[in-house]
Amino acid sequence: MFTTESTEGNQFWNETYFVPHFQPIVNAINRSISAYEVLGRQFNPEENTYHSLGGLFHNREHDPVPIYNIDRILREKAVQTLKESNLRTKLFFNMMPNFLSRVHHTDLFAENFHIIQLIEKYGIDRNQVVIEITEDEFDGSIERLIQIVQIFRDYGLKIAIDDLGTGFSNLERIGYLHPDIMKVDIRIMRESLNKNSFKQVLGAISEMSQKLGSQLLFEGIETEEEVNLALSMGANLLQGFYFSTPNPHFLNRNTFSDKMKTVLENFSSVRSRELRDKGIREQKIIDQLQDLFYELSDSSEEDFPFRFGQILGSLPREILKVFVCDAEGYQITPTYDLDRMNGGYLERSRQIGNNYAWKPYFLKHKEESERFRKKWGVTYPLYDIGNQNQYVIFTFSLMAGKILVAQVSWSE
Numbered sequence: 001m002f003t004t005e006s007t008e009g010n011q012f013w014n015e016t017y018f019v020p021h022f023q024p025i026v027n028a029i030n031r032s033i034s035a036y037e038v039l040g041r042q043f044n045p046e047e048n049t050y051h052s053l054g055g056l057f058h059n060r061e062h063d064p065v066p067i068y069n070i071d072r073i074l075r076e077k078a079v080q081t082l083k084e085s086n087l088r089t090k091l092f093f094n095m096m097p098n099f100l101s102r103v104h105h106t107d108l109f110a111e112n113f114h115i116i117q118l119i120e121k122y123g124i125d126r127n128q129v130v131i132e133i134t135e136d137e138f139d140g141s142i143e144r145l146i147q148i149v150q151i152f153r154d155y156g157l158k159i160a161i162d163d164l165g166t167g168f169s170n171l172e173r174i175g176y177l178h179p180d181i182m183k184v185d186i187r188i189m190r191e192s193l194n195k196n197s198f199k200q201v202l203g204a205i206s207e208m209s210q211k212l213g214s215q216l217l218f219e220g221i222e223t224e225e226e227v228n229l230a231l232s233m234g235a236n237l238l239q240g241f242y243f244s245t246p247n248p249h250f251l252n253r254n255t256f257s258d259k260m261k262t263v264l265e266n267f268s269s270v271r272s273r274e275l276r277d278k279g280i281r282e283q284k285i286i287d288q289l290q291d292l293f294y295e296l297s298d299s300s301e302e303d304f305p306f307r308f309g310q311i312l313g314s315l316p317r318e319i320l321k322v323f324v325c326d327a328e329g330y331q332i333t334p335t336y337d338l339d340r341m342n343g344g345y346l347e348r349s350r351q352i353g354n355n356y357a358w359k360p361y362f363l364k365h366k367e368e369s370e371r372f373r374k375k376w377g378v379t380y381p382l383y384d385i386g387n388q389n390q391y392v393i394f395t396f397s398l399m400a401g402k403i404l405v406a407q408v409s410w411s412e
Helices: 066-084 097-103 113-121 142-155 170-177 187-192 195-212 226-233 255-300 305-313 360-372
Strands: 018-027 032-043 049-052 089-096 127-132 159-165 181-185 215-219 319-325 335-338 345-348 376-378 383-385 389-396 403-410
Touching: 018 089, 032 066, 049 360, 066 089, 066 113, 089 097, 089 159, 089 319, 097 142, 113 127, 113 142, 127 142, 142 159, 142 170, 159 170, 159 389, 181 195, 187 226, 195 215, 215 226, 226 255, 255 305, 255 389, 255 403, 305 319, 360 376, 360 389, 360 403
Parallel strands: 032 089, 089 127, 127 159, 159 181, 181 215
Antiparallel strands: 018 032, 032 049, 319 335, 319 403, 335 345, 376 389, 383 389, 389 403
């Protein structure tokens, strides 16, 4: 809690009481500390303790001028500590767009920004600084923010977007700023979403980071299970109490090397087993369907829908829905939906003529079947909100260009 004076009235405001703390960020690739996030702390001499200044920086009711000055004090002390350490590590500095937007109205020149002045003053490598854009709400000019971020980037600083899943339109921020690093607070995500939604949103962020070429950083990690989740999502940067609380000093670069070695080896073993089990499960479904639909290979166009319907009673019980399309993606059989109450399949003839050529799984299957002579395709797990179940789509090339589409229950 931010304190302005003691019970005796003595001011704690002098800058000696504002001390930057550093929370390590571990790189899973080389198992070493590659960076630190700079966090503000205030020392209370009466209690001989440090208190977080996070609430101060995010409270809009406080006068912004002293807050901005405190931020400058902490920032300079952090840069000075980095210089004196002679370490080749990076520092992540939180910068709030509203503050930047208010302070820099028209003076949009690199030499006017405090962090750039500090880099020049202390002679540190600009590659050692990451600007972390964070904000609960943003009411400034997005155009000015883009200009400011571009100044940082042109100077050679990396850009991170903080707290994905919260704050002002994250997709807007990502689209405009195209960050070098996307940062996810796993605590916020965990508290705001149910288990399945939580994993699906993380998966979407993971895929987006890969497509943008952004590194993925998971913060708020407290358990090995959360480390494994981060690794499964492709996060190579890890931060949280599982490794260390913030402290006023830098740690040895290899402090967590042995710990990460054990974690990575355990993760690799478990993940390999999961992938092997998934492959066995997929192959079982493929073999069952292949045996069933092989019988259709000598069907005429006229007989095909009838003979297809006859096979339904022999389908594996995991099949939730099945139909067949022609080579152009037009559905040529009814959709057969599993009757969850009574068993058997319900026929949906009105869906004949629907087109699925635009579906990613259909296009991927068609291309791979033509290029690699591949008969089967399987999607990654998807989610049906209406039925509250997870499923995958199996596609199978039948004769004369026909393609089977089967929705298969796939809880993990």
